[in-house]
Amino acid sequence: MSTSNSSGERIITFGEAVREALAEELRRDETVFMIGEDIAEAGTAFKVLTGLVDEFGPERIMDSPISEAGITGIGVGAAMTGMRPVVDIMFGDFITLTMDQMVNQAAKIHYMSGGKFKVPMVLRTTLGATRRSAAQHSQSLHAWFSHVPGLKVVVPSTPYDAKGLMKAAIRDDNPVAFFEDKMMYQTKGHVPEEEYVIPLGVADIKREGTDITLVATSSMVYVALDAAEMLDEIGISAEVVDPRTTFPLDKQTIIESAKKTSRAIVIDEGYERYGVTAEIASVIADGAFYYLDAPVKRMGAMDVPIPFSPVLEDLTVPTPQSVTDMAKMLTGVV
């Protein structure tokens, strides 16, 4: 269902880009398979995988019981023995149930075995609030995996990035957690027909600017871009840097941008405390200290369980307005 834009480029949705990446890798490498709840006929709760079972069959697009710990463990064991599993965890909130297999097993096996075993698996799941899904279906827990040596974590923001990074994640010889914002599945963008892979650990400058750096991940990239537009109108030029992966983290690109603009705000949808924003802010404070004209600011999800009520939930995530206000404060514009 692709369309093209005015320059004739192919435009597809974020969901389609993820599906395309998976399909291409399933086609390319017969050791790749998927396992998860309602991923085959139903194509997942978000319908992102629709059609894959028709092409690859139920042996490679495996519907599982509701057994998150079990399927993650199956992923680990299969990966250790020569397969490249993609384990599908419906909501990011349910990674809590995969923690032992991801943190104590997948992350450590290569190291503990003296490099004898590797675990080339992908855990794909979601993040993001404002879907009115309340406290147990709205969290952005990617910081948890980012904390653990041995794991890599991908937080793509555009269809283009999602596709190229998913292909890299599947080809990587390590366990990779891949977080998709569930509010972004319909987001459209340019994705070329030709094959490409985006290496993990390379940030992308989504918009260039000179007065302030907005480092933003996943859905927050759009919040930052909208804020940049608003700032533009009042003469503040914002640069938007998307790290694309929280580990490996492209420190250099982030630091260079902060050095150039001398101010930075880090925006991420995970809880603010002890989170991704804290890590990246410290990278900037450390690497660009002598260039900074203002303290590095962090904006994350409010440190509360996500409330159901729409009037409350909307307060819990950064918005273009709140980012703009913060940027105005840092640049001394009132």
Place this chain on the structure above:
Amino acid sequence: MDITVKALDEQTRMDMLQRMLDIRYSEEQIQGLFLANLVRGTTHLCDGQEACSVGVAWALKPGDMMTCTYRGHGHALAMGISIKTLMAEMMGKASGCCGGKGGSMHMTDASVGLLGANAIVGAGLPIAVGAALTSQVKGSHHVTVALFGDGAVNIGAFHEALNMAAVWKLPVVFICENNLYGEYSPLHTTTAVENIADRACAYNIPGLIVDGQDVEVVHAHVSAAVERARAGDGPSLVELKTYRYRGHSRTDTGPYRPEGELEAWLQRDPIHILRDRMIEDGQLDAVEFEELQQATERKVAEALEWAKNEPFPLLEAAYQDVYAGGR
């Protein structure tokens, strides 16, 4: 366990019928709310399963407790949460049973013994075991029931909970509403046993297979298991065979269901089963039933209108209640 299903008295039947109608009409209105986008997000309705909610709730005594799932509106109403506070919660209003912070999936109220509607499959079972442990320690003779779906029996928490409850003979009853499907997966594609109750033998506890469409049958079996637990003889696993009329959640129309399946289950509608029995026993006539339906429909519609006009929480509420006793 020796269980005979006896006819309940007329007043009890009448109360059960009324409560099942409350649930049926509430679910209908809630579906409307979501389809009209007056509430965003998702909802999981239980129409078709009313006899499970009401039969279980009526088997409990004051002080007994329950954990249930996101498909929990019926249980909340059966346990005694009012239609008004349920509707207000559904819309995220301050007067909802959770102050608007829970929503459709998390209806709960300590005052009726509902420890929570859980949106994490299987998570409620060990919590129920913990509540039962409290009762045992305190010698309070309260029983806790854990309600969950057929999909929950394949998650670790199910097995851990049943085993511990059995080993320590805790006053808890595990009640599976087997409605044949997880989200979209039929039971036989995910589960190696045909009857969930067969799992009981692995924990050396009684397993009961029960017609979940007949409220008197549900009530009799759950009562037996609850009283056994209360007497200190430990847990049971009760499987209620039932069916959800609608899809898994708001947007699901149920395309995976074989043709004729829904129609067959509609023939065994829990409300109609009790209605017909009461008519046969001379306790109700068709006109009275019609009036009851209309009155219930009005009552539910009024509750909804009331909830629509209730205020949203104050914005400060977002920060409140993160910690007991404040920060």
